[in-house]
Amino acid sequence: MSSSTPSYKNHRYPVEVISHCVWLYFRFPLSFREAEEMMLERGVVVSYETIRRWCLKFGQAYANALRRRRPQPGDKWHLDEVFVKIGGVQKYLWRAVDADGNVLDILVQNRRDKAAARRFFRRLLTATGQVPRVVVTDKLRSYGAACREVMPSVEHRSHKGLNNRAENSHQPTRQRERAMKGFRSVGGAQRFLSAFTGISPHFRPYRHLMTAGRYRLEMRVRFTIWNRITGATDMPAAA
Known part of the structure; x- marks a missing residue:
């Protein structure tokens, strides 16, 4: 196990079970209880609350390790923002x-103005x-004002039709949002989406x-890379 692999010290379950549960939750639109049921079918008795704690503890670490293995991003960025209801309040x-x-990154914010x-x-x-x-964005004027201030040397293209790539990237998030019946807090949404956008795309090649x-x-x-960054071997089959 490399020095960059998360520590599993004092965990009763082996790393293969932990990493498999985290993979299930972030790869598929499952609840923690559904992940618990799938593990039970494989003969592994683990509570949904334990799976929740594993996802909180290891999800971001796994996502960060996968991001470090990606090539440098291209020099053309697409930005977009969407409405999202959190605790019944509209956020962006x-x-x-x-x-x-x-x-490249996601951020939940209260506004969609120049400061944001x-x-x-x-x-x-x-x-x-x-x-x-x-930088390619939609017609929101806040982008242009912020770009001129923060990155004055960068070309800014503002056109609705040019930004389909960023808009399409919201679809997996919307799918998970529906499966989770919405996010309950800004911090919880930020934590989940930060790990989700690092793990889920790794298992979504352009099929x-x-x-x-x-x-x-x-x-x-990709599964070999996943096992390497988590320190796991293949998950054993059900008995």
């Missing part, structure tokens, strides 16, 4: 992806450690562009 989920659709756009731009620059060549054989080979590679 800001998202940035590169030209290949890789999520500026905060997101600065967070992006810190997270990626680089400045893009082009429609691959043959069945190529897809299976790609998924085997």
Whole structure:
């Protein structure tokens, strides 16, 4: 186990069970109780509350390890924001992806004004450690004002039709939001989405562009990477 692998000291269950539960929850639109039921079918008795704690403790660590293995993002970024109800109150989920659709960062904020756009731009620059060549957004004027202030040398393209890549990247989040019956707090939404956007895309290659054989080979590679960063071996089959 490498030094970057999370520590499982004092955990009663083996790493294979822990990593498999975290994978189930972040990869598929499952509740913790449904993940508990799936593990029971495999002969592993673990409570949904234990799975919840594992996801909180290890989800972000796994997501960060997967992000470190990604290539440097492209120099063309797509930004978008959508409405999201949290505890019955309307908030805004800001998202940035590169030209290949890789999520660069997400941020839940109360507003969609210039200050919010500026905060997101600065967070992006810190997270990626680089400045893009082009930023593509919708027609929200806050983007242009913030871009001129934070990244004056960057070309800003504002056009609704050019930003489909960022808008499409919200679809997996919407699917999970419906399965979870909404988010209950801003902090909880931020924590979940930060881990979710690091783990879920790893297991979502562009399947429609691959043959069945190529897809299976790609998924085997991705599962190998997952086992390496979690320190697990393959999950044993049900008895």
